[in-house]
Amino acid sequence: MTLEILNNRKVEIKNLVLLTLRNYGNPFVPVEIGNIIRKMNNIKLITYSSQMKKYHISYEKMILSAETKDSYAVWDRKQRYCIYYNDMDSNIIQSHRVRWNLAHELGHIVLQHHQYCNSDRLFRNSLDDNTYYYLEKEADYFAQLILVPHVVLSEFKISSIDQLKTLCKISRNAAKYRFQDYQKWKSSHINIQDEYDQQLFQYYYNFLFKRHCQTCGATLIQRYGDYCQICGKKTLQWGNGNMFYPQLKTYTSGKLIVCPNCGNQETNILGEYCQICGCHLVNRCNDLNCQCNYPLLTNARYCPICGGSTSFYNQYFLKDWYDDPDSMDVNDVSFYIPLYSR
Ligand SMILES: [Zn+2]
Ligand SMILES: [Zn+2]
Numbered sequence: 417m418t419l420e421i422l423n424n425r426k427v428e429i430k431n432l433v434l435l436t437l438r439n440y441g442n443p444f445v446p447v448e449i450g451n452i453i454r455k456m457n458n459i460k461l462i463t464y465s466s467q468m469k470k471y472h473i474s475y476e477k478m479i480l481s482a483e484t485k486d487s488y489a490v491w492d493r494k495q496r497y498c499i500y501y502n503d504m505d506s507n508i509i510q511s512h513r514v515r516w517n518l519a520h521e522l523g524h525i526v527l528q529h530h531q532y533c534n535s536d537r538l539f540r541n542s543l544d545d546n547t548y549y550y551l552e553k554e555a556d557y558f559a560q561l562i563l564v565p566h567v568v569l570s571e572f573k574i575s576s577i578d579q580l581k582t583l584c585k586i587s588r589n590a591a592k593y594r595f596q597d598y599q600k601w602k603s604s605h606i607n608i609q610d611e612y613d614q615q616l617f618q619y620y621y622n623f624l625f626k627r628h629c630q631t632c633g634a635t636l637i638q639r640y641g642d643y644c645q646i647c648g649k650k651t652l653q654w655g656n657g658n659m660f661y662p663q664l665k666t667y668t669s670g671k672l673i674v675c676p677n678c679g680n681q682e683t684n685i686l687g688e689y690c691q692i693c694g695c696h697l698v699n700r701c702n703d704l705n706c707q708c709n710y711p712l713l714t715n716a717r718y719c720p721i722c723g724g725s726t727s728f729y730n731q732y733f734l735k736d737w738y739d740d741p742d743s744m745d746v747n748d749v750s751f752y753i754p755l756y757s758r
């Protein structure tokens with residue numbers, strides 16, 4: 417019999433996953449689990465191969481003394497930990513099982529299992545079976561949460577084991593179980609606003625919705641609409657672009673701080689129009705029947721939803737994208753030199 421993880425314990429583990437990601441992660445999938453651990457000052461990553469060299473032992477001896485082909489974590493009974501992991505077995509490396517092993521050991525550490533057992537290592541034979549398997553379950557739960565973020569799978573419309581395996585960079589065997597889990601999650605989360613999922617969604621927001629336009633090269637964070645806000649073409653793809661089109665300064669309402677037409681700076685008043693010259697100081701789609709009823713980015717010439725022109729473009733606040741003298745190719749170094757010497 418192995419104990420199940422109780423629901424309130426699951427919430428605790430989820431919060432620790434969020435904390436770990438926010439403090440040490442980078443919103444990107446596949447999750448850079450090695451980098452996360454390297455950023456934690458109290459954990460040292462040590463390979464089996466370096467241990468073999470250090471102690472002049474064979475691979476077989478190494479496995480024998482490690483008591484595992486995968487990985488283990490050691491606590492110094494104060495603040496510090498070492499994670500030892502197998503970097504020699506080509507199956508473990510090529511199948512990306514090593515990533516799971518690292519996430520699993522990180523789980524033991526973050527969930528303070530060593531303290532709980534008052535033991536510097538979580539040996540199978542030094543713990544009773546129930547405790548051992550329960551702690552294993554918790555560490556695996558931590559690993560699956562951190563390596564397989566369901567909100568990201570759902571936004572990328574993952575629909576097979578192979579897609580999940582590629583996106584999350586985990587072994588095929590792990591992907592099989594995680595896919596079942598993901599499908600269960602999908603069917604039960606249709607209308608549920610889960611706190612953890614929402615927070616994770618916010619964490620990955622810029623990663624999920626970064627797009628670049630193949631026509632004008634713009635990088636945009638755009639969740640809705642298929643049209644490029646800079647050039648109006650339907651040529652958006654997921655990922656980073658190389659062109660930067662500057663924004664104008666606004667209040668949080670989206671209203672410009674300075675009117676580009678008359679230079680009026682007293683714009684922090686009610687309403688969207690300039691009280692001096694009558695210009696529209698909030699960038700909106702010109703089609704009143706369009707579904708977009710929110711202010712658009714200040715560099716948007718076109719509406720992302722309908723592809724029609726915007727108020728800023730029509731009032732000549734914005735030049736055509738190919739004429740914008742302030743746009744920058746971020747890969748072109750010559751653009752940076754005049755900026756630095758200004
Ligand atoms: Zn373990
Ligand atoms: Zn474009």
Ligand SMILES: [Zn+2]
Nearest residue numbers: 675678690693
């Ligand atoms: Zn004005």
Ligand SMILES: [Zn+2]
Nearest residue numbers: 701706719722
């Ligand atoms: Zn529109």
